Amino acid sequence: MALAEPHHILPLPVFDKPVKLLIVVAPYYRDVADQLVEGARATAAACGAETDLAEVPGALEIPTAIAIAERLAKYDGYVALGCVIRGETTHYDTVCNDSSRAISLLGLQGACIGNGILTVETKAQADVRAEAAGQNKGGGAAAAALHLIALARKWAGTTRSIGFGA
Ligand SMILES: Nc1c(NC[C@H](O)[C@H](O)[C@H](O)CO)[nH]c(=O)[nH]c1=O
């Protein structure tokens, strides 16, 4: 089945050396997670990237799993996949904000991470965004990680030509 192009405006990068991604998925909503993973795997395969998969209980555990894996230095990048649907309390805000902020902080520390954690109001919204043949947010998250890996490799070994204290 042809999968939808991930919603990214950049052509997928081309790699001359192997790439290994770790997909960290929180299958809190299993059917949604499966679609996200399918899209991410298809995008990784389109770039010739190898993928491993790790499952965690919920979106809040995704950044911790990535941090643990990053210390092992086995992967070039990470794809964070999950689905957070608003309930009756403010816990939704905690799960969304803390998982995304932790992922951003890991990125600022140098981890190449694509964030495909859906934060939605309804299951129907999640289904449309997760569907690999639909909006394919999983594919988009994988594409984001791959772009960061390509950028990091392009710049590896370069030094700043100017700058204070360079
Ligand atoms: N409500 C959702 C959660 N909640 C669980 C948390 O992510 C976490 O696992 C728990 O607080 C224990 O630390 N997780 C999701 O991924 N999606 C949700 O809708």
Ligand SMILES: CC(=O)[C@@H](O)COP(=O)(O)O
């Ligand atoms: C996003 C959540 O944590 C949510 O599923 C929790 O539901 P509730 O706010 O009704 O406890």
